[in-house]
Amino acid sequence: MERFIFFISLFLFSIEASTCDLPEGEKIKVGCSYECNFFYRFRINLTALQMGYPVEFVNLNDHKNIKEALKEVDGILLPGGADIDPRYYMDSISPELREYTKRHLHLVNYSREGKERDPFEFLLVKNYSEDDSFKNLPMLGICRGMQMMSVAQGIPLYLDIKTELGIKNRYNRFDKVNISPLSESLMQNLFKDESLMGFKLHHQGIRVPYFSQHQSSYPLVRVTAFSNKEKIAEAIEYIHRPAIGLQFHPERSFSSTSKPILRWFLKKACEKKVSYKGKK
Numbered sequence: 001m002e003r004f005i006f007f008i009s010l011f012l013f014s015i016e017a018s019t020c021d022l023p024e025g026e027k028i029k030v031g032c033s034y035e036c037n038f039f040y041r042f043r044i045n046l047t048a049l050q051m052g053y054p055v056e057f058v059n060l061n062d063h064k065n066i067k068e069a070l071k072e073v074d075g076i077l078l079p080g081g082a083d084i085d086p087r088y089y090m091d092s093i094s095p096e097l098r099e100y101t102k103r104h105l106h107l108v109n110y111s112r113e114g115k116e117r118d119p120f121e122f123l124l125v126k127n128y129s130e131d132d133s134f135k136n137l138p139m140l141g142i143c144r145g146m147q148m149m150s151v152a153q154g155i156p157l158y159l160d161i162k163t164e165l166g167i168k169n170r171y172n173r174f175d176k177v178n179i180s181p182l183s184e185s186l187m188q189n190l191f192k193d194e195s196l197m198g199f200k201l202h203h204q205g206i207r208v209p210y211f212s213q214h215q216s217s218y219p220l221v222r223v224t225a226f227s228n229k230e231k232i233a234e235a236i237e238y239i240h241r242p243a244i245g246l247q248f249h250p251e252r253s254f255s256s257t258s259k260p261i262l263r264w265f266l267k268k269a270c271e272k273k274v275s276y277k278g279k280k
Helices: 002-012 038-051 066-071 095-103 112-130 144-151 161-165 186-190 208-213 255-279
Strands: 028-032 055-059 075-078 139-142 170-179 195-202 221-227 232-238 243-246
Touching: 028 038, 028 255, 038 055, 038 255, 066 112, 075 112, 075 144, 075 255, 112 144, 139 144, 144 232, 144 243, 170 232, 186 221, 186 232, 186 255, 195 255, 208 221, 208 232, 243 255
Parallel strands: 028 055, 028 075, 075 139, 139 243
Antiparallel strands: 170 195, 170 221, 221 232, 232 243
């Protein structure tokens, strides 16, 4: 018991100052597009406690009206999970890639979870991206979440990394993530070093060569980090929203990787709440 009290005391005295003061009695409401499991809740709560923020998790899928659901939260979390059905980006790609994709649908892991999440999350991200009333609402997409942020902009995915790239699928492993030397990149601002280690759990990802060749078709998206000799996109950013998608899992990575990202997300959520309260 004495050891437990010691560690709790040590943690409480390590509360860090934040540049956003949350009004007394208020909570940061994090809207999860799907169930936020233990890892997400633990790492977000831990970071929030260090910043002095109480957090409440809200299941966005409980609401029938997507826009009303988004108005109730201070930040959006798109967690990892099942494969996305290629039909959500099939009409946005070239005829050649469309035919290739149709011939290789057996590489997609179709699931009940994906069938449930795809239509809701696709519309959620589209509404978020297109409605300016959400321009101050932060979004954090993780693994599948980053892929959905891409698909909602018409960007296609690799169906299976091992089959198409000739490297092992990224299951339960750490990869070195290299931050692109872009000016005004959020990833550059969050991390002092040029690289970080991220925990991986996926077999799909942004189809990087196609994105690069058709980049003018995706003016709202930029890729700001890569791994595996730039074969795998590890971070995307929306240029018109406070939104970042990560192919790696910060909630399962080292604190040096997770902390800057989660602090940014919670700070932006606090700023959104304070701004919204000030307009009332």
